[in-house]
Amino acid sequence: MTARKRRMILVFGILAGVSVAGALALTAFRQNVTFFFDPSQVAAGQVLAGERFRLGGMVTKGSVQRAPGSLEVHFVVTDFKHDIPVTYTGVLPDLFREGQGVIAHGRMQGSTFVADEVLAKHDEKYMPPAVARSLKQRPAATTGSAGM
Amino acid sequence: MLPELGHFALILALLLAGLQAFFGIAGPATGRERWCAVVVPAVAGQFVMIGTAVACLIASFIANDFSVTYIAENSNSALPLFYRITAMWGAHEGSLLLWIFLLSCWTVAVAISASRLPPRFAARVLGVLGLVSFGFLLFTLATSNPFLRLEPPAADGRDLNPILQDPALAIHPPILYTGYVGFAVAFAFACAAMLEGHLDQMWARWTRPWTTAAWAFLTIGISLGSWWAYYELGWGGYWFWDPVENASFMPWLVGTALIHSLAVTEKRGLFRSWTLLLAILAFSLSLLGTFLVRSGVLVSVHSFAADPTRGIFILAFLIIMIGGALTLYAWRAPLLKSSAGFDLGARESFLLFNNILLVIAAATVFGGTLAPLISDSLKLGTLSVGAPYFNPTFMLSMLPLLALLSVGIHASWKRGRLSDKRRVLLLTLVAAGIAAVILVYVVYSHAKVLSPVGAALGIWIILSSLIEPIDRLRRRIALPRGMLGMTLAHIGLGIFVISLTTVESFTVERDAALARGERAVVGNYEFRFDGVRNIEGPNYGGVEGTIVVTRHGKPTSTLYPQKRQYWVQRSVTTEAAIEMHHGSNLFVALGEQLGAGKWSIRFQVRPLVNFIWLGALIMAIGGAVAASDRRYRALAEAASVRAAPAPADATPAAPAGEAAR
Numbered sequence: 062m063t064a065r066k067r068r069m070i071l072v073f074g075i076l077a078g079v080s081v082a083g084a085l086a087l088t089a090f091r092q093n094v095t096f097f098f099d100p101s102q103v104a105a106g107q108v109l110a111g112e113r114f115r116l117g118g119m120v121t122k123g124s125v126q127r128a129p130g131s132l133e134v135h136f137v138v139t140d141f142k143h144d145i146p147v148t149y150t151g152v153l154p155d156l157f158r159e160g161q162g163v164i165a166h167g168r169m170q171g172s173t174f175v176a177d178e179v180l181a182k183h184d185e186k187y188m189p190p191a192v193a194r195s196l197k198q199r200p201a202a203t204t205g206s207a208g209m
Numbered sequence: 210m211l212p213e214l215g216h217f218a219l220i221l222a223l224l225l226a227g228l229q230a231f232f233g234i235a236g237p238a239t240g241r242e243r244w245c246a247v248v249v250p251a252v253a254g255q256f257v258m259i260g261t262a263v264a265c266l267i268a269s270f271i272a273n274d275f276s277v278t279y280i281a282e283n284s285n286s287a288l289p290l291f292y293r294i295t296a297m298w299g300a301h302e303g304s305l306l307l308w309i310f311l312l313s314c315w316t317v318a319v320a321i322s323a324s325r326l327p328p329r330f331a332a333r334v335l336g337v338l339g340l341v342s343f344g345f346l347l348f349t350l351a352t353s354n355p356f357l358r359l360e361p362p363a364a365d366g367r368d369l370n371p372i373l374q375d376p377a378l379a380i381h382p383p384i385l386y387t388g389y390v391g392f393a394v395a396f397a398f399a400c401a402a403m404l405e406g407h408l409d410q411m412w413a414r415w416t417r418p419w420t421t422a423a424w425a426f427l428t429i430g431i432s433l434g435s436w437w438a439y440y441e442l443g444w445g446g447y448w449f450w451d452p453v454e455n456a457s458f459m460p461w462l463v464g465t466a467l468i469h470s471l472a473v474t475e476k477r478g479l480f481r482s483w484t485l486l487l488a489i490l491a492f493s494l495s496l497l498g499t500f501l502v503r504s505g506v507l508v509s510v511h512s513f514a515a516d517p518t519r520g521i522f523i524l525a526f527l528i529i530m531i532g533g534a535l536t537l538y539a540w541r542a543p544l545l546k547s548s549a550g551f552d553l554g555a556r557e558s559f560l561l562f563n564n565i566l567l568v569i570a571a572a573t574v575f576g577g578t579l580a581p582l583i584s585d586s587l588k589l590g591t592l593s594v595g596a597p598y599f600n601p602t603f604m605l606s607m608l609p610l611l612a613l614l615s616v617g618i619h620a621s622w623k624r625g626r627l628s629d630k631r632r633v634l635l636l637t638l639v640a641a642g643i644a645a646v647i648l649v650y651v652v653y654s655h656a657k658v659l660s661p662v663g664a665a666l667g668i669w670i671i672l673s674s675l676i677e678p679i680d681r682l683r684r685r686i687a688l689p690r691g692m693l694g695m696t697l698a699h700i701g702l703g704i705f706v707i708s709l710t711t712v713e714s715f716t717v718e719r720d721a722a723l724a725r726g727e728r729a730v731v732g733n734y735e736f737r738f739d740g741v742r743n744i745e746g747p748n749y750g751g752v753e754g755t756i757v758v759t760r761h762g763k764p765t766s767t768l769y770p771q772k773r774q775y776w777v778q779r780s781v782t783t784e785a786a787i788e789m790h791h792g793s794n795l796f797v798a799l800g801e802q803l804g805a806g807k808w809s810i811r812f813q814v815r816p817l818v819n820f821i822w823l824g825a826l827i828m829a830i831g832g833a834v835a836a837s838d839r840r841y842r843a844l845a846e847a848a849s850v851r852a853a854p855a856p857a858d859a860t861p862a863a864p865a866g867e868a869a870r
Contacts, residue, residue, distance in 0.1 A: 067553050075565055086573045086602045090580070093598040097591035115593055130805030132722045151720040152800035152811045155781045 215265030222258035233336020276362035295379035302355035333401035368777035385430025391423020396492035413475035425832030432825035456498035554625025559617030615673035641669035663710030671703035694835025705824030
């Protein structure tokens with residue numbers, strides 16, 4: 062084998078490896094991306110049936126309910142135009158509070174969003190940008206708007 | 210008074226950085242020796258000014274001067290002294306000042322050792338560092354001045370964000386930034402070489418210790434952050450593929466590629482332009498990291514500030530620095546091409562694959578991190594990319610990397626022969642396979658598909674790294690620091706891989722609702738909840754739960770998870786209780802009161818999770834040991850005697866096992 066031939070093999074090997082990696086990464090990407098929707102988009106039917114997505118908005122004041130002693134909690138996420146009821150079983154994050162921004166991961170089951178993960182942001186001044194933007198039509202509501 | 214003094218010192222530092230940049234770059238270009246002579250005094254003066262600014266800010270924090278906006282927003286008179294000091298980098302403005310201060314420290318270190326470099330080259334390196342410093346000082350003064358006064362002064366401060374009131378997070382930013390900023394040195398060396406139009410093996414020898422040291426700091430910084438996230442955020446995870454975590458991880462991946470590619474450039478004079486490109490990339494990703502964290506464009510658990518003007522400034526700075534460096538690269542890199550060849554099975558090939566795989570890994574992380582941003586700005590919808598994407602794509606490039614590592618460290622330079630190591634290598638592979646099967650199926654008794662593979666690869670790396678040092682010890686040949694460092698770092702990686710595998714495969718977790726006296730069984734452990742009591746700290750109140758843990762009926766330990774309410778910001782934090790037992794971490798985080806006397810509690814049993822950070826720490830120690838190798842200093846001294854770059858003489862074909870790091 063000449064040096065030139067060996068180098069060609071090396072180059073083609075690398076190219077093949079890189080393209081395989083790229084193709085696999087793209088596939089993984091397409092299958093594993095979750096989209097963000099606000100309650101209005103959900104109400105407008107933009108979510109595919111059974112699709113896993115992130116629901117973001119404000120936790121409606123007075124909507125958090127749970128059976129005493131149960132891990133299962135019910136609350137309503139709103140963008141002040143539409144409301145989506147959410148159920149979640151597990152430990153809620155520290156900053157989960159009524160009247161604060163929240164992002165939940167999960168799926169729609171009927172008209173209820175069943176969350177498997179609930180995120181609230183760490184800084185009280187901080188509002189997830191996606192939530193802040195979808196709430197912009199009602200400026201009075203963005204009490205926790207971002208910025209120092 | 211102090212804040213004004215600090216502000217003034219910063220302005221002077223900006224001017225000195227400008228001088229340093231101008232004379233450092235223009236002096237050598239026009240061949241004016243006297244211009245070059247200005248550079249080192251400018252570095253010293255800048256260091257004094259920035260040091261003064263930092264001291265003024267810290268002193269104002271200690272004195273509780275709430276007439277300063279930044280202090281009023283990030284401190285409080287009830288805050289303990291230690292956190293009043295670390296609050297200096299608790300938010301955006303101060304952490305930028307810290308960034309600049311650390312850059313100045315690195316620059317001074319380079320200037321001290323620069324007496325061993327050719328003067329023109331040294332001036333260029335310091336000039337480029339001055340340019341970086343100038344940009345950041347301008348940014349700080351224009352958009353993020355920490356010394357601005359508040360009118361009227363606040364009666365008391367709004368307190369440091371409670372989740373930052375923690376020892377690990379107090380020291381996390383300085384160490385992480387030391388790593389980030391350290392890549393500026395590699396970047397400056399690369400730019401200086403391109404300006405010079407000359408790059409040889411001496412250049413690689415000068416650049417290597419700086420790059421390795423920066424890499425070691427970055428390693429420790431990232432692991433500290435991950436450790437903090439594990440015990441403080443209350444979720445019990447150690448890595449979330451969060452944009453800000455990724456932002457620090459991408460420079461690490463490229464930096465790892467860089468220290469390996471520098472090895473080839475030093476030993477064989479190859480991969481020259483590739484090394485330059487990696488040096489530019491590593492620093493660009495550090496800058497991008499700063500941009501991602503500080504502009505607030507990404508939804509992140511860490512994004513504290515969101516201010517578009519800052520983001521735009523950093524973006525412009527990023528484009529000027531990186532664009533400038535890449536233009537220089539396009540112009541000058543063809544001059545620096547290397548021509549020697551090597552066999553397919555030679556060590557150069559293995560290091561080439563190492564580089565390709567690490568860069569692919571960095572690229573997949575980059576894509577996943579920026580995709581939400583791009584999709585958002587192109588109005589394609591708001592999306593998020595998480596572990597389901599990152600885990601498989603990352604593993605895809607890491608598995609071959611780990612497999613090739615064990616073989617690659619025994620390949621000889623230039624020629625594709627494994628010499629006499631082939632049998633020992635095969636033996637270690639078999640041993641690793643058996644050990645992995647025992648670990649996975651006997652100790653933990655159930656497994657996913659990849660568990661034995663991951664465990665075997667990790668064990669193989671450790672065994673195979675030990676072959677050469679043991680061989681040398683037996684034959685009583687000295688073990689140079691470079692090689693010792695490489696061995697340590699690879700063993701650290703092996704430990705990291707093994708523990709990552711066991712944690713990912715065998716973690717048991719459960720959220721439970723428990724009343725006083727009730728029990729939850731998680732894995733082999735039984736947790737009994739003995740109720741909560743009220744507690745009070747210096748600036749917070751809260752409750753503390755008591756959890757008694759037993760294993761097979763025998764008492765193991767008692768855990769006290771806390772839920773704290775900080776008075777000033779009224780925010781709640783979870784202080785998880787963590788204890789190691791038989792190598793597994795028992796993790797208990799108190800949730801909330803559910804009514805009916807019950808509390809929600811999160812339990813996790815994570816086997817070997819502490820060894821993830823231990824592995825990373827060993828990697829960093831290996832880096833530090835390698836960077837301290839005597840040959841860097843000795844050769845630098847020899848070079849100064851010759852007062853000119855050494856000719857690119859052919860290094861004698863190094864024996865297998867010569868330091869690759």
